[in-house]
Amino acid sequence: MDVPLNFNRQNSARFEREVSVDSVTVSDLVEQLSGFVRRQFPIFVFITSCCLALGLVYLFTTPPSFTSHAMLLIDSSKLRVLQQQQAPIGDIPIDTSYVETQVEILKSENIGLSVVKDLKLAEDSEFVGSGSGLIGWIKGLFSSFNVQPETKSDRVALGSFLAKRSVTRVARTYVLDIGFTSLNAARSADIANAIADAYIVDQLQSKYQATRRASSWLQDRIKELRQQASDADRAVLDYKQKNNIVSVGGSSDNPRLLGEQQIEEMNTQLGTARAAAEEAKARLERIDSVLKKDDAKDVPDATVTDTLHSEVINRLRNNYLDLAAKESIWSQRYGANHLAAVNLRTQMTEIRRSILDELGRIAQGYKSDYEIAKSRADGLEKNLEALVASSQVINRDRLGLSDLESTAKVYHTLYDSFLQRYMEAIQQESFPITEARVISAAAPPERKSGPLTLPVLGIAGFIGIMLSFGAAVLREAIDQVFRTSRQVESALQVNCLAVLPRLGPATGSTWLANGPAAWLGSGSSIVRSKPVAEKPERELENAGLSKVSDLITSVLSREATKNASIAPRHAAINKRLDFTNRPFLRQVVDEPLSGFAEAFRSIKIAADIGGSNRNHKVIGITSTIPGEGKSTVAANLAELIAHSGKKVILLDGDLRNPTLTRAMMPDSKAGILEVLNGTMTLDDAVCLDEQTGLNFVPGPLKSRLVHTNEVLASDSLKSLIDDLRQKYDYIIIDLPPLAPVVDVRATTKIVDSYIYVVEWGQTRKNLVQSQLLAAPELYDLLLGVVLNKADIRVMGRYEDYYGSYYDKKYYGRYGYSG
Structure with missing residues (x-):
């Protein structure tokens, strides 16, 4: 989950306006939806294709089925001939609930079981077997082949029968549609007619049985009533005789x-x-x-x-x-x-x-x-x-x-x-008449009712889209990395200065981590300098060195003892930078019309525009973790500004892991530590790129320090930076990453602005947010974020204009190369 951050001072006003005014509009929703589809398009294509393929397999392996329909009319007018009372003129409407009741009776197991027994469906493999087609074959793998008893086979056939039978009411009429689906057209018609006949016979039998039961009950009741009436008459006569009551006429009632x-x-x-x-x-x-x-x-x-x-x-x-x-x-x-x-x-x-x-x-x-x-x-x-x-x-x-x-x-x-x-x-009992009659008998259909190609493929496609949508949403939920500038600005509330494309399989941080051999291959003549044995950090911590100057002097004395050839000092430093075997560090110079170089120009423009509000002469380049390409960004930014005619000096401020020094001056014997200690002047330590005029001050390549944060926060370094401000237009410092060490936070007094490098598609959002939250003083000086190592082809799925921006169709109109 993204952690909200406070705005930095430079961009707070702009973001406050955006947050207060910006709202989710229809265009935003459309853009987000289209971006979601572009990003997860392969998932949609893959899962939907698989579902469609399964649908095609189902169509090719499933035999055709046929559905016949018999029409049954519910009509109570036939019963009026049997009624003794006078019937009213006209038809009496049948209650809707009565018709629905008849539908349920037709759907009952009693009717189904009667048809199963009459047509001996329990002996038909279509009803008691595993079925045909792909689904039947799958069911057959898990079903047993044991002989089932007659009762169980009837129940199995009944279950299959009920699944293939349909009974519906035709609109609001009294007509019932009885449908049955079978693999045989004639068989489906016979079974549909058998269902109608079974319903009529069931109605006759139910009426006959009800009449028989009523007659039997009435007969017993009549005997009881006859005896009771006789007893009552006898009681009347006895009473008259006892009380001398003689009737001489009148009606029976009086x-x-x-x-x-x-x-x-x-x-x-x-x-x-x-x-x-x-x-x-x-x-x-x-x-x-x-x-x-x-x-x-x-x-x-x-x-x-x-x-x-x-x-x-x-x-x-x-x-x-x-x-x-x-x-x-x-x-x-x-x-x-x-x-x-x-x-x-x-x-x-x-x-x-x-x-x-x-x-x-x-x-x-x-x-x-x-x-x-x-x-x-x-x-x-x-x-x-x-x-x-x-x-x-x-x-x-x-x-x-x-x-x-x-x-x-x-x-x-x-x-x-x-x-x-x-x-x-x-x-x-002798009248074989019911309320229902068949008005249209079922006939064998000429066309199959299933499986229908379009509906099956439609359902398969719909299921595929739903499954792919779920998988895409899941991928989106677990994809908590930076892939677009909008994500950077939304999660970090800072400007995304540029999106740098990936240069190649062995560029950037890969070369810096593995040395020139990773760039040139095993046949390269340039070999990475092997560092001398280093003193453990615990020994340095116990050395009792409390002052930074003492620390620097101690390290330089130890190095001077080991390397007696260090004097004179300027002879031990390679004064020329050679990028012949390291082209990625000056890609902006070698290919000035590329999209890569244009992205660095946008970084420089951001620094120049920001200069109206704050001085951005000293720019620190850092990242969250190692390997995100911060050194490559620092070198290319310095080369770009120097190539434009500005006086630029590049400092390797990563004192624990001076990757730029290993890449650009692997044979350097002294650098920034000697300058800070006073054992070497700045002019002797500076290396020069003759093509662009870039000055470079290497870092400590032969030894590693423990208290590097004290060095970066020292007054000596601050004095050095103040001197450099007078001589150079821009001072670019390659700083260590923020997560492993605290060195970057110690440079806030000397650095005007920070450029934060984030590796595209790799560094997690919560890690970057937590590190910036822990360093609010750095966040306030943040000039912006650079997304590095971006796959432009994949980025087109996240924001469609990236693909066209770097495409030669648009970019080439201005003479730029890919």
């Missing part, structure tokens, strides 16, 4: 008892008798009123019903009226006192008396009738009261009878209902 009928009849007779008595009483009262208001001068009022029908009264009344008429005539003619008129009036009185006698006789008859009617009504009333009293007792007994009759009625209703259902179930 039977009439004898007492109720007698009361009703008696009540009717009583009403009739009371009406007759009232009528007789009215006639009697009427005739009595007539007799009471009789006037001697008038004819009696005979407006009574019986008088109107009496012949005696009618005759007497007629005579009376005749005499009255004659009396009126005689009285008018002869006077009222005439004898004849008096006789007529006497006759009229006799007739009137006769009429009254007749009315009295009729009144006596009315009185007799009234008394008879009243006597009859009173008798009926007494009889009715006796019947009502007797009926109340019977009604109390009838309460228990109602319960018994209700129970008997319920048992009879249940008995009739179950008997009707039993008769319907018996009839339905």
Whole structure:
């Protein structure tokens, strides 16, 4: 994981703006994705190709399969012919859940096992064998060839059968699609039709079995209900007999008892008798009123019903009226006192008396009738009261009878209902009709259904892309090294000054580590100088040398003793630098139009531009670990600046491992230590490159120091650097790596800027970050980072413009070589 670092002073303002303003945009995501694909493109190609190859192998080794389809319709209209109740007009829609239930029934093992047994699929190698093709061959390697029992072979065949069968509902209709895939086209059609037939037979059998079970249960239940109804009827009769309850009619739901009928009849007779008595009483009262208001001068009022029908009264009344008429005539003619008129009036009185006698006789008859009617009504009333009293007792007994009759009625209703259902179930057993029917039988297909080339290759390609993507992500996760300038700037928050391409198989740090023989080969005439025996570091530590000057004097005295030919001093130093056998150290001079040289120019420009803010005359070159090519970078940078006409001096400041001195002055006898000690002047120690004018001060080649950090932090070195500042435009110091020793941190007082060399694709990010975090004083003076030994061809996968930048197509337009 990257460790964030604080910005150095030079670039802090720029990075603060970038961090605050910069955000992940779509273009950034596209660029990152394209870079990811470019970097891991070989992984994508390899894994996807392998998966496609496996897909092709599968296509070539797998035999073709054929799929047939049978269409089944779920229709409940057929059952309406069997229903006793009146069916509504129109079709009744089937519930969706019912159709889904039928789909699950078709998918059940019961249907599958029926087809397996009917078609004897357990004996077919397609269903019980390991299968054909590549997958079948692989399965056959791990399967046993033992003879399996019949039950187990059926289960194995059933498993293979269910894997090749498909049942789906066609959209939102009531049609079910039954499909089956087989290696034989005709076989697939036969099995698909067999599935439909097995489903219909299963439906018939299930209905028949359900009807049989229902009939058996209904028959037993009917027997129980018949016995219960009979017991209930017997209980009703026993109760009636015990309580003298006699039914004389009525409906079965409401039977009439004898007492109720007698009361009703008696009540009717009583009403009739009371009406007759009232009528007789009215006639009697009427005739009595007539007799009471009789006037001697008038004819009696005979407006009574019986008088109107009496012949005696009618005759007497007629005579009376005749005499009255004659009396009126005689009285008018002869006077009222005439004898004849008096006789007529006497006759009229006799007739009137006769009429009254007749009315009295009729009144006596009315009185007799009234008394008879009243006597009859009173008798009926007494009889009715006796019947009502007797009926109340019977009604109390009838309460228990109602319960018994209700129970008997319920048992009879249940008995009739179950008997009707039993008769319907018996009839339905003989109707072979189901809700489903085949509307399209399966036919042998003309084309294969699998394996299909495009889908198989598509799936293989998709799997390959997914696997390659996972492998690529894993590679990205474990690739914690620097490969692009963006990674450097993101992880270290410093400028990436340049990306230097790899020069060759035996260049840079490889030569510096192994000497000229590594560059020239075994036949080279230049041989690496063998260093003299060195004193162990422990001995130097115990020497008791506390001052740097004493340390330098001690080392030089020991070397002078061993090499007596060192005087005069300037004669022991090779004053000329020879790069004939070491071209990589001045690659920028030998090939000034190469991309390698152009990268060093960008480093120099960065130092020149940074000079407006800070003096960059003294530049230290360091790295994290040995072998990253810092010495090569230091030499080429010094050669480039010197070749441009500037006065440049290159110091080998790696006192423990002076790689530049071994490469450029392997025969040197003295160097920077002698200058610091005062035993040699700077002019005597400096070596010259005549072509570029570069001055070089070698390091201690014959001995190794322990307290090199004290030497680099000494006032003598600081004074030397101050003198060099007055004479030279640039001072390049090749410093030791940061991780093994602490020498670099001791140079922060004399060095203006540091250039940090990181080997491309090798040095881990966390190592560089941890070293820079441990040296904040160095980080503040960091001019930038140089990515060294980059494989430009591979870098095109990380950032596409690198490939075109170093390509002659663009770079050659300005006269540059590769």
